[in-house]
């Protein structure tokens with residue numbers, strides 16, 4: 001069966017999507033705040049590589065614990081999460097990936113990652129454990145590691 005990665009246009013499609021999302025969040029008065037301290041010069045490519053791995057594509061070489069740590073310890077930020085997800089929905093349109101069924105799966109993956117996965121250690125006192133694995137997502141949602 002075609003993976004979500006393939007249906008999203010592989011690395012090329014996901015790079016378009018990551019670039020569109022990043023442009024949208026930098027223009028958002030709330031979400032842009034998170035990026036005001038700077039970010040990797042290859043942010044878009046690294047984000048696309050991470051999504052590719054999560055959605056059934058090649059390994060990204062990125063470390064889940066490091067990435068979750070980058071997104072942790074800032075306290076609850078529900079409004080920022082909601083706005084980041086709204087930016088993602090617009091980015092799906094920008095990147096030509098909003099059509100069913102792939103648009104819905106990408107939305108569900110991103111909303112879950114933002115609210116539940118990247119956000120699960122949001123309390124300042126939380127310790128993010130070493131050795132986390134990049135969660136994988138398919139047409140029917142989160143894949144439990146086999």
Ligand code: HEM
Pocket residue numbers: 031034035038039040043046047050062067070071080081084110113114118
């Ligand atoms: C509210 C939503 C989000 C915000 C505000 C946000 C913010 C950020 C920021 C500021 C960075 C740069 C950190 C740095 O370079 O020091 C970053 C990097 C990154 N984020 Fe997010 N993020 C969000 C959601 C997500 C989600 C849902 C995913 C994955 C599904 C994700 C994956 C990544 C990856 C892979 C990197 C690159 C790490 C690297 O360069 O090594 N982010 N994010």
